[in-house]
């Protein structure tokens with residue numbers, strides 16, 4: 281698998297580490313236990329198809345990326361910087 | 368036909384003409400008392416125990432491919448009872464006891480081999496953790512022996528004890544642990560269920576679950592609609608897709624786990640060895656292949672294959688631990704879709720829909736659970752009460768956040784268990 285880092289270009293997957301599902305970006309506001317926290321921590325749609333997930337380019341520029349990837353074929357459709365997705 | 372040594376001899380002498388197919392190929396009936404979705408190890412074991420323990424034989428197992436084509440035919444076959452947490456401890460202990468009687472019970476040679484498992488440790492802290500684990504196993508009535516480095520060296524002389532990365536301090540030895548032939552386990556349960564009247568229906572994919580006013584009525588399949596009073600979902604890596612047919616979202620992510628096997632060699636590794644620090648474990652199959660594996664690739668996947676980087680990582684760890692295996696040639700590698708739950712422990716529970724039951728979240732460790740999973744799920748489906756050995760594997764533990772069964776204290780991260 282190769283991941284195209286917006287800063288560094290096309291790089292081998294070995295330079296990146298997976299940081300979980302894209303839902304990791306929507307952390308609930310409340311501090312106490314609620315359904316939102318259950319949803320955030322535990323529950324997944326777990327679709328077979330195109331998903332958004334977080335990768336960290338630790339072996340390169342250090343950026344956090346949102347990667348648009350098929351978990352059926354492992355094909356990658358695009359990458360964006362988390363900083364841009366958030367702003 | 369009852370299988371025995373004498374039968375083998377007799378068949379051999381009479382041209383092997385008497386062997387009949389091991390199970391029937393029935394057409395689906397319009398209605399069953401119970402439908403099990405998924406003909407893997409757990410689905411077949413559930414059907415077997417429904418018939419054997421509860422006399423329920425108007426049962427069908429619906430399998431979208433062929434029996435045993437999922438994880439039960441892809442795993443590295445390790446069977447152990449070395450869990451710590453109340454809930455898991457009694458459950459895996461229950462499973463071990465069932466394994467020990469399974470060949471006689473099924474009248475089938477599943478090649479269950481209690482060759483022992485050694486979990487290596489590499490620091491004082493890890494030794495303490497394994498001593499605690501060993502005590503928990505003994506408290507549960509199972510067996511564990513803490514070996515020091517010399518004790519390990521006697522059993523496993525071929526390891527590199529002085530390796531600079533993780534020098535070996537000793538190991539936790541679990542003599543009753545070992546392996547079993549995965550396909551034979553599938554076939555044994557399938558045969559036992561079929562003999563008692565269960566319909567095993569292959570090439571029958573469930574595409575929908577019929578629910579009326581909160582009560583399950585049956586399923587839609589690639590071979591038509593089938594009605595049922597009760598339906599059990601037992602589909603491992605496909606749990607989320609099938610549960611979604613009933614409008615449910617699960618605390619599960621599907622990931623890929625890879626495994627590897629070398630060409631057949633003369634006997635060389637006679638126990639199971641695990642090297643947690645390096646992410647590597649190994650055993651030798653009865654055919655002679657060295658069967659080994661490591662960690663998940665780490666990203667969500669339904670591809671049933673992984674990437675080269677994890678293959679390299681596993682093989683490097685193997686070479687560090689036992690340099691001798693560098694001379695063996697690797698024959699094959701493959702992957703399976705594993706149903707990773709949020710706390711690393713399984714779910715055996717009713718759902719909020721009447722008559723619909725769920726069994727899944729087995730992560731990469733459900734092969735050892737096969738008999739107990741089937742036994743406890745059958746009990747739940749037949750009586751509507753959890754079996755004593757599986758009272759804590761509830762779905763609502765995630766909703767409340769209480770009594771999570773996080774065996775490895777990895778936190779709520781599906782890919783870290």
Ligand SMILES: Cc1cc2nc3c(=O)[nH]c(=O)nc-3n(C[C@H](O)[C@H](O)[C@H](O)COP(=O)(O)OP(=O)(O)OC[C@H]3O[C@@H](n4cnc5c(N)ncnc54)[C@H](O)[C@@H]3O)c2cc1C
Pocket residue numbers: 404405406407408409410429430431432433434435436437438439440441442443444445446571572573574601602603604605609624625626660701702703704705729730731732733734735736
């Ligand atoms: C590489 C690897 C190594 C492993 N090593 C070990 C080990 O050493 N020890 C251990 O204890 N565990 C191990 N495991 C885990 C173990 O294999 C699984 O936890 C266990 O097999 C899961 O239960 P099962 O046998 O019922 O699953 P499966 O065999 O996957 O059965 C599920 C079945 O459901 C069917 N299905 C799915 N969707 C549908 C549908 N819509 N309609 C009809 N049927 C459907 C599938 O085709 C499949 O046959 C390993 C797993 C892998 C992948």
Ligand SMILES: [Zn+2]
Pocket residue numbers: 285286287288289337340341342343
């Ligand atoms: Zn980069």
